[in-house]
Each structure stands twice: as C-alpha cells, then as structure tokens.
Amino acid sequence: MAKEIYSTYPMVKYLRKEALPTALCPGCGGGTVLNAFANAVDQLRIDPKDLVVVSGIGCSAWIASPYFLADTLHTTHGRAIAFATGVKVGLPDKKVVVISGDGDLASIGGNHLLHAARRNIDITVILVNNFIYGMTGGQVAPTTPFGAKTTTSPYRNIEHPLQISETVAAAGASYVARWTTAHVYQLIESIKKALQVKGFSLVEVISQCPVQYGRRNKMKEPAEMLRWFLKNSVPVGKAKKMSPEELEGKFIIGEIINRQRPEFTEELNKLIDEVQEHFGLKGE
Amino acid sequence: MIIRGDEPEQLRLLKRLYKPGNYFLQGNEAVAYGALFAGCRFYAGYPITPSSEIAETMARELPKLGGYYLQMEDEIGSIAAMVGASWTGFKVMTATAGPGFSLMQENLGYAVMTETPLVLVDVQRSGPSTGQATKGAQGDFFQARWGTHGDHPIVAVSPISVEDAFWETVRAFNISEKLRTPVVVLFDGVLAHTREQIKIPDVEEIEITYRKLPKNEEEAKLPFGDPHGDGVPPMPLFGHGYFTHVTGSTHKENGLRDVYTPEVHDRLVRRIHRKIEQNKHVYEKYEEYFTDDAEILVVSWGVTARPSLGAVLKAREEGTRVGLFVPKTVHPFPGKRIKELGKKVRAILVPEMNLGQLILEVQRFVNDDVLLKGVNKIGGVPLTVEEILREIRGVA
Ligand SMILES: Cc1ncc(C[n+]2csc(CCOP(=O)(O)OP(=O)(O)O)c2C)c(N)n1
Numbered sequence: 102m103a104k105e106i107y108s109t110y111p112m113v114k115y116l117r118k119e120a121l122p123t124a125l126c127p128g129c130g131g132g133t134v135l136n137a138f139a140n141a142v143d144q145l146r147i148d149p150k151d152l153v154v155v156s157g158i159g160c161s162a163w164i165a166s167p168y169f170l171a172d173t174l175h176t177t178h179g180r181a182i183a184f185a186t187g188v189k190v191g192l193p194d195k196k197v198v199v200i201s202g203d204g205d206l207a208s209i210g211g212n213h214l215l216h217a218a219r220r221n222i223d224i225t226v227i228l229v230n231n232f233i234y235g236m237t238g239g240q241v242a243p244t245t246p247f248g249a250k251t252t253t254s255p256y257r258n259i260e261h262p263l264q265i266s267e268t269v270a271a272a273g274a275s276y277v278a279r280w281t282t283a284h285v286y287q288l289i290e291s292i293k294k295a296l297q298v299k300g301f302s303l304v305e306v307i308s309q310c311p312v313q314y315g316r317r318n319k320m321k322e323p324a325e326m327l328r329w330f331l332k333n334s335v336p337v338g339k340a341k342k343m344s345p346e347e348l349e350g351k352f353i354i355g356e357i358i359n360r361q362r363p364e365f366t367e368e369l370n371k372l373i374d375e376v377q378e379h380f381g382l383k384g385e
Numbered sequence: 386m387i388i389r390g391d392e393p394e395q396l397r398l399l400k401r402l403y404k405p406g407n408y409f410l411q412g413n414e415a416v417a418y419g420a421l422f423a424g425c426r427f428y429a430g431y432p433i434t435p436s437s438e439i440a441e442t443m444a445r446e447l448p449k450l451g452g453y454y455l456q457m458e459d460e461i462g463s464i465a466a467m468v469g470a471s472w473t474g475f476k477v478m479t480a481t482a483g484p485g486f487s488l489m490q491e492n493l494g495y496a497v498m499t500e501t502p503l504v505l506v507d508v509q510r511s512g513p514s515t516g517q518a519t520k521g522a523q524g525d526f527f528q529a530r531w532g533t534h535g536d537h538p539i540v541a542v543s544p545i546s547v548e549d550a551f552w553e554t555v556r557a558f559n560i561s562e563k564l565r566t567p568v569v570v571l572f573d574g575v576l577a578h579t580r581e582q583i584k585i586p587d588v589e590e591i592e593i594t595y596r597k598l599p600k601n602e603e604e605a606k607l608p609f610g611d612p613h614g615d616g617v618p619p620m621p622l623f624g625h626g627y628f629t630h631v632t633g634s635t636h637k638e639n640g641l642r643d644v645y646t647p648e649v650h651d652r653l654v655r656r657i658h659r660k661i662e663q664n665k666h667v668y669e670k671y672e673e674y675f676t677d678d679a680e681i682l683v684v685s686w687g688v689t690a691r692p693s694l695g696a697v698l699k700a701r702e703e704g705t706r707v708g709l710f711v712p713k714t715v716h717p718f719p720g721k722r723i724k725e726l727g728k729k730v731r732a733i734l735v736p737e738m739n740l741g742q743l744i745l746e747v748q749r750f751v752n753d754d755v756l757l758k759g760v761n762k763i764g765g766v767p768l769t770v771e772e773i774l775r776e777i778r779g780v781a
C-alpha cells in the first residue's frame with residue numbers, strides 16, 4: 102500500500118519516517134514542493150547535517166518541518182524568517198532554509214520578509230503561494246486573485262494581490278525566482294541556485310490548494326489547477342513587453358533577479374574582525 | 386558542542402576590557418555589563434525608551450568580545466532571532482519596555498514551550514499604552530507573569546539598585562541556563578537612568594553556569610525528555626547532526642508534534658511547571674531586614690525597595706517595630722516565606738509604583754486579620770522615604 106510506494110521512493114532517505122504519512126491533503130501542491138526541495142538537496146549533495154530548516158504556521162509550513170530530516174525549527178505564525186536570522190548568525194556555515202506559506206511569510210510575516218531581503222542575509226526562502234489561508238479554512242489572503250471567492254470573501258475578493266517576488270526583489274534580495282508546481286524541473290533548478298547564492302534568496306512557488314481554493318473557484322481537481330497555472334504562466338522576458346492590463350491574472354515565471362550584494366552575516370563578522378583589530382584584541 | 390562565550394579566550398578578553406574596580410554607571414549600562422560578564426554574545430533588539438542604552442552598550446561592546454548585535458525590524462523579530470540563536474548555542478538577551486514587552490509575549494510563550502534559554506529585560510515604563518514613555522513604573526508585574534497565553538511557569542527577577550542590576554542580570558542568565566527557560570528581568574525606567582557607583586569584580590569571581598548538553602546520542606534524541614529527573618532536558622544544539630525537531634506545538638519527548646493525545650500535552654506542560662517548582666533553590670531569592678521582631682511588615686520590590694528601606698530605618702529610629710521583605714525573584718513569588726511572616730505581624734504595607742499589583746500576590750498568603758495596605762504612586766515619579774514613612778506611622 103502507501104508504505105510500499107514510500108519505501109521505493111529514493112528521496113525518502115531525506116524524510117523523518119516516524120512523522121509520515123504527511124498531513125497534506127491528497128493533490129496538495131505541498132508534496133511537489135517537498136519533492137523538489139529534496140531533489141535539489143540531493144543533486145547538490147548537501148549533507149542534511151549542514152541544513153537547518155525553519156518554518157512558520159500553516160499547511161505549507163509543514164512541508165519540511167517536521168518531515169525533512171534535518172534540524173528543524175517550527176516557529177510561530179509569520180516569524181520564521183526572524184527565527185532563521187538568529188540561526189544563521191549562529192551557524193553562518195550552514196544552509197538555513199525557510200519553507201512556509203504566503204499568508205505566513207508575506208502577510209503576518211511581511212515585515213520580516215522585507216527586512217531580511219534588505220539585509221541580504223544568506224537564507225533561502227521557499228514561499229508556497231496557494232492564494233489562500235489553507236490551514237485555517239480557506240480565508241482570503243493577500244495573494245488571493247482579485248474577484249476570487251474564499252470563505253471570508255464569499256461574494257468576491259475586492260483587494261489586489263501582493264506581487265511577492267517583485268516586492269522582495271525591490272527590497273534587496275540577491276536571488277528571486279517564481280515557478281508553479283507545474284514547472285517542477287525549473288523549480289528544482291531555481292531551488293538549487295537559491296541554495297548556492299550567497300545572500301537572501303526567495304523561490305516563490307505558485308501551488309495548488311484544491312481543497313480550500315480550487316473547490317470554491319471552479320477547480321475542484323488538482324489537475325485543473327495545474328492546467329490553470331500552465332495556461333496563464335508568462336516567462337519574465339515576455340512579461341516585460343506586456344502591459345499591466347495584459348498581465349492581469351497571469352503568473353510571471355522565471356528568474357526575477359540574480360545579483361551579488363554584500364551579505365549580512367559576512368559583513369557582521371567582518372565588522373567584528375575590524376573592531377577587534379582596532380582595539381588590539383585579536384588573537385587573545 | 387560549545388556554548389558561545391564559554392571559550393577560555395573570552396575570559397582573557399573580559400579581563401583585558403573591563404578592569405575590576407569602581408565604575409560610575411547608569412542602570413542600563415549595568416544590565417549590559419552584567420550580560421557580557423554572564424557570557425551573553427548575542428543581542429537582538431528594537432529601541433524603546435527607557436531601555437535603549439542597553440542596546441547601545443551592547444552594540445558598542447559585543448563586537449569587541451566577538452559577539453553579535455542585531456537591530457531587528459521589531460520586537461517580535463527580536464525575540465524570534467534570540468530563540469534561533471539560542472538553539473545554536475549562544476547565551477542571548479534583549480531589552481525592551483512596555484509596548485515592546487507586549488509584542489514579545491507570543492514568542493516568550495514559544496520559548497517557555499520549547500525550553501529555550503534567553504534573558505528578556507523589561508525596563509518598565511508608565512502605561513497603559515504609550516503612557517508616559519520616558520517615565521519609570523512598576524506596572525508590568527503581571528504582564529511578566531501572565532502576558533502570554535496558556536498554562537505556563539515563568540521566572541522573573543527584579544533588581545533594586547544599579548549595582549544590583551549587574552548582579553541580577555548575571556543571575557538571570559544563570560537561572561535561564563540551568564533551567565533551560567526564559568527569564569525576565571523586571572527593571573524600571575527610574576533605575577535605568579540613575580547613575581551610581583558600582584564595583585565591578587574580577588571576572589573569575591563571578592559564578593557562571595551553562596546549559597546542560599546531551600552526554601550521548603541517546604540523550605540528544607530526547608530533547609524534551611527528563612533523563613536526570615530534575616525536569617531539565619539536556620539541549621541538543623543545532624548544527625551538530627542530531628536532526629532535532631523543535632516546535633511550539635505540543636510535542637513528545639523526541640520533539641515530534643502530537644496535539645491529539647491529552648496525556649502528551651499533560652505530561653509536557655506539567656513537566657515544564659514541575660521543572661520550575663522543583664528547582665526553587667536555583668532561583669528563589671529575597672532579602673529581609675528587621676523581620677525578627679517586626680509587628681509591621683513592608684513588602685516592596687524593585688525600585689521601591691530602597692525608599693522602603695529608608696522609611697523602615699527611620700521608623701525604627703522612632704521606635705516602631707517594622708521590618709522589610711524584598712523579593713528579588715518576584716516570580717515564582719516566595720509565598721511560603723510571606724505566609725510565615727504574615728503570621729507574626731499585624732499589618733503589611735506594600736509600596737509600589739502602580740495601583741496595586743505585588744499586593745495581590747501578598748494577599749494570597751496572608752490571613753484576613755492582618756491589615757494589608759498598598760502604598761501606591763503613579764505618574765512616573767518614584768515613592769519617597771517620606772511618603773512611605775508616613776504610611777508606616779499611620780499603622781504604627
Ligand atoms: C498569531 C496567529 N494568528 C493566526 C493564526 C492562525 N493561522 C494558522 S495558519 C494561518 C494561515 C496560513 O496560511 P498560509 O501561510 O498561506 O499557509 P497555508 O495553510 O495556506 O499553506 C493562520 C492565519 C496563528 N496560528 N497565529
């Protein structure tokens with residue numbers, strides 16, 4: 102049965118077996134994200150001992166914590182990046198990864214997201230954008246498309262969604278990319294890049310929540326949502342030539358930004374070195 | 386595994402930088418130096434009056450010691466970063482005041498639940514809300530105790546002078562490390578900005594404790610167990626290959642979430658309580674003056690304790706048999722001792738810079754036949770010796 106499948110699945114070696122099966126609904130995009138992340142770690146041959154995974158609260162926060170077999174810190178709603186900041190300063194040589202939802206990271210946690218990008222601290226954030234608050238029952242989110250129905254916008258959503266990747270890129274991140282769960286191979290490549298970039302990196306994954314979002318917006322089946330992603334995805338290059346009106350309701354996919362900027366923990370350690378040097382405290 | 390600040394060269398650095406002797410320090414500076422001597426090498430904070438000089442001192446001094454100062458985007462982020470850093474082996478501190486303390490409460494609960502050592506200094510200021518932002522007060526007695534949600538224990542200490550601020554901060558770190566728990570330092574705006582002479586001792590004279598680390602793989606696999614029967618699990622630090630899972634949700638001894646089994650929640654939360662109850666010797670501390678023959682007792686904490694002592698001394702000169710009790714650890718409250726003293730006296734006065742908070746704790750432990758009276762002053766100006774003396778005379 103299910104167990105059989107897991108035991109032949111090569112990525113299972115990265116999972117905390119005693120925590121399985123996952124709590125995610127069948128057809129949830131979270132599984133794809135976990136799969137992509139495990140594959141990225143595998144392809145880069147990162148030893149999970151060199152990883153610390155931090156998450157907030159929500160379905161998406163569960164993707165890697167508790168399931169991924171590494172040091173995992175499951176924090177309060179919205180605060181994962183701030184917790185991860187402390188971890189990274191303490192363990193600058195480890196890969197610190199945050200995996201959580203759009204509500205968690207961009208709504209309640211929006212402030213930490215912007216400031217981590219501004220500081221350019223070397224943390225990789227995988228933000229799962231399912232347009233909804235899944236765990237709490239499908240309420241409207243800051244990413245819910247204009248006009249969509251949710252349990253707290255039962256007539257239609259009259260707010261405009263936040264363009265997370267563009268905002269984070271503008272705030273100062275080193276690397277930002279956006280893909281959907283229908284672009285698995287590109288997603289893996291971007292997660293790999295993000296993990297290798299020295300600086301703040303964000304991979305936004307447009308993901309399906311058939312249970313809370315799809316069901317209320319004429320896409321009950323996970324596959325319908327994936328088809329919706331494919332049909333409406335526009336590569337960044339092409340999007341540059343399109344008007345805001347043409348881009349309404351479209352998902353811009355690809356690398357939004359990829360640049361080098363001084364990284365926070367390196368600068369912090371450099372500063373400490375300089376101060377110790379200045380006061381003649383080196384080599385004490 | 387290593388607790389940062391523990392390395393031998395740190396001792397040499399401290400000795401080089403801070404020579405023993407008399408210093409003329411502000412209360413906030415004394416807190417900061419206490420933290421540095423206690424081994425704090427990570428500070429994350431957000432400025433707020435009247436606590437800001439703690440951040441400023443840490444920002445200036447920490448890099449000299451190879452430590453880290455982070456100014457976060459807000460107080461919620463500050464305490465979050467501290468928890469993250471504590472799991473990598475740092476002794477960590479933040480300082481804040483009224484509104485900032487309110488913002489930190491959710492993650493303070495997280496630190497209790499995940500048994501993360503940290504020190505949170507609340508430099509109490511006048512409230513509610515923005516109140517008198519620059520003025521001192523003692524209004525956060527219960528915010529420290531009950532500010533976060535759920536059933537939780539808390540340890541809070543409260544210094545009574547600038548010199549005491551240094552030592553109580555050291556003690557807060559020691560308690561926090563020993564019991565793997567957050568500790569609140571309830572300081573106040575008056576002492577924070579008072580300058581006094583304080584004696585800084587030789588670093589080696591200061592007793593410093595460090596958290597218990599797992600002895601072997603087996604202990605590391607149970608980050609929330611109780612292998613030694615003292616209620617304090619050894620803490621497997623991140624980055625050492627233990628694959629530790631830490632969550633604020635109800636968890637089993639191995640760290641994995643289980644929010645459905647009533648027994649798991651019961652076992653965890655009761656152990657976290659028991660850990661504090663059964664280790665009273667680690668944190669209980671109070672001072673007594675003239676309590677042997679007292680028929681009137683003054684119970685006072687923090688900034689109000691010294692004018693209280695002044696008033697008691699004067700009243701003694703006038704022949705009044707009055708004593709003073711000062712809890713230095715205010716939570717858990719030393720109720721047993723108050724109960725004993727309450728049986729011997731006929732009146733208890735409780736001076737504090739609020740409308741009556743500590744007095745409610747005292748009330749729980751004394752009988753109705755004792756006259757219990759608060760001496761309360763708000764408005765940002767501390768109680769004077771005269772004001773307290775007048776009240777003592779009133780019941781003498
Ligand atoms: C301070 C606080 N407010 C609200 C909640 C309730 N809450 C839990 S998960 C969640 C939303 C999660 O949404 P998202 O991050 O998009 O994750 P999803 O479940 O959709 O994957 C909310 C509001 C909470 N746990 N803490």
Ligand code: SF4
Pocket residue numbers: 124125126128129130131160161231235236309310311312313314
């Ligand atoms: S509610 Fe939605 S986001 Fe949550 S597990 Fe189910 S499908 Fe996934």
